[in-house]
Amino acid sequence: MKRDQHPLWFEELRNAFVDPIELLNSVNVSAHEVRLSSSGTGFPFRVPRPFAARIKPATPNDPLLIQVLPTEQEQSPAAGFDHDPVGDLGARRTPALLHKYEGRALLIATGGCAINCRYCFRRHYPYAQSVGAHRLEEAVEEIRDDPSISEVILSGGDPLMLRDDNIAELVNSLASITHLRRLRVHSRLPVTIPSRLTDGLLNLLTATRLTPVLVVHINHAQEIDDELAQQLKRCSKAGIQLLNQSVLLRGVNDNLAALCDLSEALFEAAVVPYYVHLLDPVSGAAHFDVNDDQAREIAERMRARLPGYLMPQFVREIAGQSNKTPIA
Secondary structure (H helix, E strand, O other): OOOOOOOHHHHHHHOOEOOHHHHHHHOOOOHHHHOEOOOOOOOOOOEOHHHHOOOOOOOOOOHHHHHHOOEHHHHOOOOOOEOOOOOOHHHEEEOOEEEEEOOEEEEEOOOOOOOOOOOOOOOOOOHHHOOOHHHHHHHHHHHHOOOOOOEEEEEOOOHHHOOHHHHHHHHHHHHOOOOOOEEEEEEOHHHHOHHHOOHHHHHHHHHOOOEEEEEEEOOOHHHOOHHHHHHHHHHHHHOOEEEEEEEOOOOOOOOHHHHHHHHHHHHHOOOEEEEEEOOOOEOOOHHHOOOHHHHHHHHHHHHHHOOHHHOOEEEEOOOOOOOOEEOO
């Protein structure tokens, strides 16, 4: 493909909803029904149409719609909720490299996302100071100089916002570092735009000597339609280990049925339920919070209902800790 020819996923990205009223009109919901914010929240709105197509029409409390709409609640201050909820800034070794946990490091590959989830823990992150080709080169060299690192996590933003050739260049640079063993990619893009899982992307992830792991972000079984399920199975057949991370969100998945259905749907799509994160306390997202006691109760009931291989770990990330903290 020539550089000026855009792949399907890029066209779908370009055609995403960027006006919440337009999205609401498309699903027959009024702004009044969802308490849509009447003023800017400082966090842009974007929802790809393949994801929007899974929203149930005329359903103001649809679990997918709730995740993406800017509401008046975002403007309500809440104690303990701030701009750097998990201590990312204090963990930076270079502007694009975070090193929190032994043996693995995280690269901020880009600041852009295909969808702006309203609970995003990096919604205030200073991407302008952190991303760019020179920042990635600097981070790669830092990793090269540290033999204690065996796994690199590509994150962002969303690393799959990069074109396949840019990802290939980055992966090749990382593969040349002899002490690296695994490459982990954290992305919501395959969920919001399944066509992002191009042949070229799968080929470059499986051609490297690094063991590839793709961690997707799915919060509700309704997000997994037939197209996404088939694309995820394709990834698995290509030899990519698939894991899922969810966030426990009030009004979205904070009940036994929703999370059990999600685990079942993930497994049918060849994805291992990995983590359920308690909400990171980021400013603007307090209305999504579920307390620890309720989370523990849900986890206990899930454990009684599901086989062990469908049971995700319920965890909270606490700034400065050496690992995710299990809460149940």
